[in-house]
Amino acid sequence: MTEDNAIVSNKSPISSIWLLPVIAALIGIWLLFKSISDGGVDITVKVDSAEGIVANKTEVRYKGFVVGLVKELDLEDLNTVLVTIEMNNTAKRYLSENSMFWLVKPDISLSGVSGLDTVITGNYFEFLPVEGEKQLRVYEALKEPPPESEDAPGLHVVLHAKELGSIGHGSAVFYKQIQVGEVYGFELADDAEYLKINVLIDEDYEHLVKLNTRFWNASGVEMTGDLSGFKIRTQSLASIVGGGIAFYTPETGDRETTATDFTEYPLFEDFDAARAGVKVVMNFPRESGIKAGITKVIFEGVEVGLVEDFVHNSEQGGVTASVIMDPRLEPYLLSEMQFWLVKPNISLSGVTNVDRLLSGSFVAFRLGGGHPTREFDVLPTEPPLSFDEEGLHLNIKAEKVDSMSFGSPVFYKNLKVGTVQNHYLNDDQRTFNVHLHIEPEYEHLVNSTSVFYEQGGFEVNGSLRSFTIRSAPLQAILAGGVAFHTVDFDKGTNVEDGHNFNLNRNLTEALNIESITIDASNQYEFVEGITKLKYGDKEIGQVRTIQPGKDLYSSVLTIGYQSDYKELFKESTKIWIVEPKLSSGNLAGVSALLQGSFLQVKPGHGEAKNHYSLLHEAPANDPSDPGLQLELYASKSFGIERGTSIFYKAMPVGQVDVVEYSDDGLGVKVSITIEEKYRKFIGKKTRFFNASGIRATANLRGLKMKTESLDAILRGGLAFSNDYADLSDKAEELDQFPLYATRDEMTIAGNEVEIEFDQAIDLLHDAHVKFNGYVVGRVTDVELNEDLSKTIVTAMIKSEYPSLTQSGAKFWFAEPSVSVANVKDPIAYFIGNFIKVIPGSGDKQTNFAGLTYEPAITNLPSGLNLTLTASRRGSLNPGNPVYYRQMQVGKVLGIELNQDATGVVIYANIADDFSHLVRRGSKFYNASGIDIDAGVFSGVKVTTESVDTILSGGIGFATPESDDNDNGKVESGQAFKLNETVDPDWLQWRPALTKP
Known part of the structure; x- marks a missing residue:
């Protein structure tokens, strides 16, 4: 970089970092303002006790919403606790001179439970905010919730009461047991003579209160009662415990005009005092026993009045009472009304009006005409009804009236339908005229065919067969009465008031x-x-x-x-x-x-x-008489006489008309009549028998007794059976029938046979003839021939078994025998020796040769019948079992010698369910006894088919696997060899044999 590329800038005199303190100061000022503006207001509430109030926990609420919190507690003096409360900012404007505070804590009283939520959250202050002109910061806590304001929505009424009773602040007000309001205040009147109770009726129900509405104290349980029953009246469980007020509007008076706020009403002590009524005066006779507030006026079981008060009547004697009557009766309070006193009465007829024994008498009345009045005389007893009274009025002519007095009941089929009203002596000075009144709802029961009789005591009719006892109702038994019976409702004509009847002594005479x-x-x-x-x-x-x-x-x-x-x-x-x-x-x-x-x-x-x-x-009997006339013939009369009943299925259907000797003098002819309606039960083959008395048979099995009916035991009788009859073939007049001595003789009546035994046998008259365990006949006679070498037996075989009297049938003598192998015919020990039979298949036969041994039975109609051949019988007997794999599948039917006596033939039957087990290759062997195999080193081996075969014998068989033609299905009658012993290899066969 060269010096020519350098950038020169001037710095601001104030650094931007100073903005942070400024912003922080502004936020602090805003938070301070917010804290001051949103902060609560501290107030002081004075209470008598700090119990349940906890600093920083006890809340101030308005309708459940928290508007403040207790901050601290302090003592002003020994009687006052100062509670400092921080109120929410939103409540500031309501902290006026009209606002109120009170402490809410759990309260359990007779009125109920309040402040229940404080059990969990603790006590709290309730706040009632009211705007006002003056702000306060110190308040006196109320001792209880403030009353409702007089301008609270709803209807405000004032009740006057002599005493408060259990009514208190918050007591409910009920209408038809629905709470419609509550008590919100009470105070003494200015003269302190009565209490004023302030009641608020909810807006939804204020229209129910009219100018003539009546209020009463519904607190607790109101119970009235006597021997007739108890009546308990209460509004709700709350009113029982905590008191309450109820009201109703009478049906009479102004029911349209509704009440206005602060209308005043009296508060009656109970519901009866609140009821509206018409006041009348009643003059009671001496010793009437009436009680103020208790004696009632009752009309047809309904209470319509109450004696309010009474005073002594110095002119007439007795008392004059003020009675409050149901206002609905006002139009009927006329001069011809009849009032009388009803008292409890104890007499031979029982106790009447027993409910009044403790509660006292009551007043009853009968409506009448005349002019309106408010004063009546009460008679000591009920007056007789006049003929103008609704219902049917009859005159009864009687020879005596000792069982009839005023009020005695009149019965129809033991139902009380009327009463005796009056009676007087007729002009003849011998009979009485009795006035009866039949209630309107029952007057249709009387017509011109009605008969009247004295009702009382017992009427007994009967015979040895049966008897009846007719009893009157208990009331009539003790006190008498009158009853009537109408013979014909269709032919009888209606009767009018004053109709005359005669009084009979009893129903029998009346009918x-x-x-x-x-x-x-x-x-x-x-x-x-x-x-x-x-x-x-x-x-x-x-x-x-x-x-x-x-x-x-x-x-x-x-x-x-x-x-x-x-x-x-x-x-x-x-x-x-x-x-x-x-x-x-x-x-x-x-x-x-x-x-x-x-x-x-x-x-x-x-x-x-x-x-x-x-x-x-x-x-004598006349054939033209009604019914079916028949003639019965018997060997003797059996004690039958004229009038003896004839029974069918234990019901009498006719009687004996004449008993006389038959024309030949060898028997008895009995002429009988069957009632016409039972003629249809007599056919040409109907059988008649003697059903008199008791028939008893006894043996070791017990005693058996038979009779047709109790009537037949006492008086004898005949009966008939249609078990063998065709009722389409009807009997005609004077048809003849045999009369059998007993039902049993009639039952076995059929084909008579004669059986001859070549030796004397022990057989009794009436012994059974049996087939396969079933009685098919009965021995009617037993005789020895002249040289005592033979016994001739006559037997009756039932006709429904014709094959037993055809050629080929066999009869033999059966008696019990005991051996090691079996017990033969053990039933004979109990019923005695008898005859056995097997059917034949040829023509009808009446003479047979009797056997002393049991013949062999060769087949049965069902199952697989087999023939087994053996060299000797061994221990086999008829009835021995046939086993397959030690399961019984059949039985031995019979055993006999073969034709040349070189061996025996054994007949066996295999049951249908097991017939498929026998094949052509099956091997049969004698399974009787025990097979013992013993050796010094091998021990002893015992083999037997079953325990039964040890004593009684039996047959076993085995079937090989079906691997050749010799193992095919067999048919009945197939013959097999019966082997003496079983081959051990046979026992190893395991063929699968499925039932087809």
């Missing part, structure tokens, strides 16, 4: 509205109201009156009977007397032993008739 007369001999004893008229087993009437006949040696009976049986009494109708008779087959006579003689009727034909002569015994 017997039809009548006949009977000429009867004086030799019989009849009792009015007791002697019955029966149709079959049904009581349809009874003797009403007994008058002497013209000859004085007879009597004329008037019989009342039920109208339902009017068609029984025709020209050919027969009526006879049933006298006491002790007989197992004659229930009518046995029943007469208990209830006396009675009359029996048999329906007839022709024109209607109402006068008869009494027969001394039951008439």
